[in-house]
Amino acid sequence: MLALLPSGERLAVDAMNRYDPDQAVHVAGALAPYGLRWFEDVCDPLDFAAHARIAELYAPPLAAGEALFSAADARNLARYGGLRPDRDVLVFDPAHCYGLPGYLQIVQVMEAAGWSRAAFQPHGGHLFSLHVAAALGLGGSEANPHNFQPFGGFADGAVVEDGFARPPDAPGIGFETRSALHALFRSLL
């Protein structure tokens, strides 16, 4: 895959929390030379000591937070996870974190711990996360053009220009701009 890309900086790897601490250390050592954009969810999401151990030895960016759902968990990540606000990435999912009131608490917790909003890249790759990133001035958003259909992806016909996407200007989240998803929602009524 790297042969298709101009540099490792264009690729992020997500371990989906599968590695135990020793495996995580081993894999991080193997990946470090590639200079990946980030290495995500490396170990158990609540093993903050393991996060700190990996951050000690893995210099490129790490990402965490997709499987942490509360401000209390975020506070522990900030206190004990050893992550580095100058480079690491926070992938909390607003819909998984008690919705926007809970997500805003997490943003506050992390800002108080020295993180900037540019570090946030909300998980999901759907219209809701795109709006949240635009409104809160976050670093970016996932896009899921092919997976998790019909929920992944943005408006029908939406284009990504130079790596940027625009949230639709329809009222609300604009699920109506995504016809397959709108049909699914309409069928609830």
Added chain:
Amino acid sequence: MRYEVRSERGGAVRILGVRERRVPISRYATGDATGGDLDTTAVAVVTDVLRDGEPVVGFGFSSIGRFGQGGLIRERFAPRLVAAADAVASASGGGIDPFRAWDHMMRGEKPGGHGERCVAVGTLDMALWDAAAKIADRPLHAFLAAATGASGSAARVPVYAGGGYYFADGDIGRLTDEVRGFLDGATPMSRSR
């Protein structure tokens, strides 16, 4: 669907009902369920505001990549929201205040034990923001920026393409095809699991 709508009744905006349904989802473009039997919960929050003769309805879902929360929504959080139907209007009465609705959904919840109730609440919260922004006739990004005191919202957002899940057959070939597709779509990064 028959509800008594606001134009006939007057008063502050109310929530008339919540609908929910489990929806299986796949992490693969082909729809293969390999690797998880994931699902999500789609919800609709019906308000008593009429637009073009139809009630304004907010839609939400339990994001992707994990599981739906229909049980908690049906048993605990949708009933609480409907019980507070008269108490979720914005200060002017003409809109919905999602923060107020959230406080009602969380009433009586205990500290700790976040478990998956966060997802149940987040699912309904998404629909409440959709409804609130629709009633205000604004896209969510502008409505949310105003609601949080931001000076404005970004017109465009950097995105990266998610994907790269393992395939049982032809993994490398399918993976490289997927990455080529992302590059043709001018998305700068992909993520591989």
